[in-house]
Structures are given as structure tokens and as C-alpha cells.
Amino acid sequence: MKLNTQSGSVRWALASLSLSMLMPSLDTSIANAGLPTLSQALDASFQEVQWIVLAYLLAITTLIVSVGRLGDIVGRRRLLLFGIAIFTLASLACGLAPSLGWLVAARAVQGFGAAIMLALTVAFVGETVPKAQTGSAMGLLGTMSAIGTTLGPSLGGVLISGFGWQAIFLVNLPLGVLNGVLAYLYLPADRPTPKAQRSGFDVVGTLVLALTLGAYALAMTLGAGVWGSFNLALLLIAVAGTGVFLFIEATVASPLIKLALLRDRGLSASLAMSTLVSTVMMSTLVVGPFYLSGALGLNAVLVGLTLSAGPLVAALTGVPAGRWVDRFGAQRMSVFGLVAMAFGACVLSIIPTRVGVLGYLVPIAVITASYALFQAANNTLIMAGVSPDQRGVIAGLLSLSRNLGLITGASVMGAVFALASSATDVTNAAPEAIAHGMAITFAVAAGLIGLALVIALPALKGERAVA
Incomplete structure (x- = not known):
């Protein structure tokens, strides 16, 4: 990535921001690789060790908007340094954890530090690079996020086999x-x-x-996609909480989120599109393993290698995508990315299993490359016109929209897949049933991208009218 700067300080600043995006992304996926080992080492059930992942996810989801706003008030650099310190010390606590309870608590604290890093990293772009190169910087951060997600499972496996489960957390110390x-x-x-x-x-x-x-995240994640009365109660609490929150923000002197921001059509549209697109991206992670193993008959090693292709494509296309945004315009590239994603989802919904792995890999590559382009363009759109005193909270809202999409995708799209497969246990479903579930799930995904396009096109027409 080439930046025309007067000194190398911008490059080093971007190196710090890249690490601040890489570290939380890495820890989102690296712990998953260690769950079987952690279950044995801590003498806990698989359902219990899942809280090692869930505690981290919940902390990020519940705090990311608040810490973004806090950065606007107390200073983003000061708070980011605090977040890095918290994340690093919590990683040490995770590595030294003598029990499951200790580890889960340390992961929650680590998620607090991760929320600060994720919220403020994007907010810092406007202060570190020229406006004309915002897209390139956003593309770089998207690349680092994809690299962290891609590298997590494989790095986790290597560290656990060579040094023990503690190493998957202690690796954060030098970083x-x-x-x-x-x-x-x-x-x-x-x-x-x-x-x-x-x-x-x-x-x-x-x-x-x-x-x-927190209530919404728990409603979507508890029960592994099987909904019960407790999930419904949590969802109702989340709905009621939303109403209470909006009332508070309309009446308080210094609101966490100014409601006028949410009434901005451009911002609301970008946040809605981010949520929809993230929901679809989670579909590839939910459905992919079952389709590759159950319908195509791949072994565990080949499934892992095939699944890593998508994030790898996103990592390789992130920076070029950012340059396209700078060159052709963020609005146009966001629409182009959505159209390409919809095409890839449609292909996945109709591709026959006899085409084999290639029939899965090509449309997945199209979807993930297009996702990288959309991310760079949409992030640029959101952050370009934000006043400096609101960058933290807007960046937090952007990260929240993406996180809510991932959580919703894991639950809702997983339920769509299970329902379309007509199986209570997808792991034992027939290959034809899994293939049918795959087709229906990605037809729904294409519909969600179509909805995002409906949201995006009016803004594109407005841009052309101005031009």
C-alpha cells in the first residue's frame, strides 16, 4: 500500500492500527481451535468451554459503541493505549488461568480491550491518512481483519500442538x-x-x-440455534431495552448516540447494509463445513483447507479493493460489491454437487472478494463525513452493525439451513438433504443482498444527480 506522505510516521501509525485490528480478529478465531483441548485440560463439557468464545464475543458486542463514544470524550489515543494494555494483560491472565471460571472471566476482560481497539482503529483513519487515500487505509484494515480470522485456526493448532493451549493466548504478549x-x-x-x-x-x-x-446476543447464541422460551424472553428484553434506550437518548443532556445521527439516511443505510452483508458472510461459515463434508464427502483436512480459501481471498483483495474505492468512488464500489456478492450467492444456490469442490470455491471467492470491496467502500462512506468529535461512536456503531450481523447470521441462517435440510441433526442428514439446505440458505442470502441493494441504489442515484 503506497501512501504519499512527508514522513514515515504515517506508515508506522498504520502499522499500529493494523495490529489493533489484527489482534482482536485473531483472538476471535484462535480460541475455537483450542476448545477440544481446553475441554480436556479443564475437565469441562464442550457446552461449558464454549463460554470461552461467548464471553469474548459478548464483551465486544455490549461495549463497542460505549467505548467509541468514550474515546471521543477522553481522547482516542489515550483510550486506545489503555485498550491495548488491557487486552495484553488479559491475554496473560488467560494463559495463566488455573480454572475454567478464571479463563472465562479473563476472556471477558480481553473482549473489553478488543472492543476499544476495534472501535477506535477505524476512527483513527481520518486523523492519520489524507482524505483521498481513506479507501486504501480501510482496505488495509479489512485485510488485517481477514488475515487474523484466517490465521487463527491454523496458528492455534500449531501453538497448541507445540507449546500447549496457554500459547494461543500468550502469543498476544509480544504483539x-x-x-x-x-x-x-x-x-x-x-x-x-x-x-x-x-x-x-x-x-x-x-x-x-x-x-x-447482551440480551440480544445471548438470545441468538444460547441453545446452538435451537430456540426455547428463554431465548424468546431474552429477545423480548432486547426489544424493550431498545425502546428504553431510545427514550433515554432523546431526553438526556449528553446522549451516548445523538438520535439525529441515526436519522441521517446515508449513515442508517450504510449501517443496515453492513448488518445484512455480515449476516450473509456468516452463512458461509455456518453452512460451508456441513456442505463440504456431508454433501461433497471431504475429510476434515480438506474441509479446513477449503474453508480457509474464502478468508484468504478477502485478505489478498483488501488493499486492492481500497484503491478501487479511492479511484472510482465509495458509493459506486459499494453497489458493485453488492451486485457481485448477490451473483456469487445465486450461483451457490443452484450449483449441483456433481461439479465438486470447484463449484463451491469459485462462487465463494467471488463473494469474499466482493465483501472486501464492499467493506472498504462502506467504511469509507460512513467515516468520510463524520465530524472529529463523533468518529469514535460512529466507528463503534459500524463495528456493532457488523457484529450483530455475524451473531444473527450464525443463529438465523443456521436455522434456515437446518429447516431446509429437513433434519433435526444436520450432521446425520443425507447428502441430498444437505445440498438442498445449501441451496435454500444461499437463495435467502441472495435475497438479503438484494435488500441491501435496494437500500444502496437511491444513494447512488443521488450521487449521480450531484455529479
């Missing part, structure tokens, strides 16, 4: 120290704000939002 040094030396210093001009922090709104998001 955290390096990141902290780079952030301290090269990220732009916080601008002092007179005390009279500082906004207050909406504590009540923050607590209500955290409880609301």
Missing part, C-alpha cells in the same frame, strides 16, 4: 508490547479540550444499551 510502543510513538496526540466544552458521558444509556445488546 501487544509492539503495538503499544508504536501507538505511543506514532499515533496523533489527543487535542486538549477545554473543560467547559467537554461532553458528559451517558452512564445510564450505556448500561441500558449494554444490557440490551
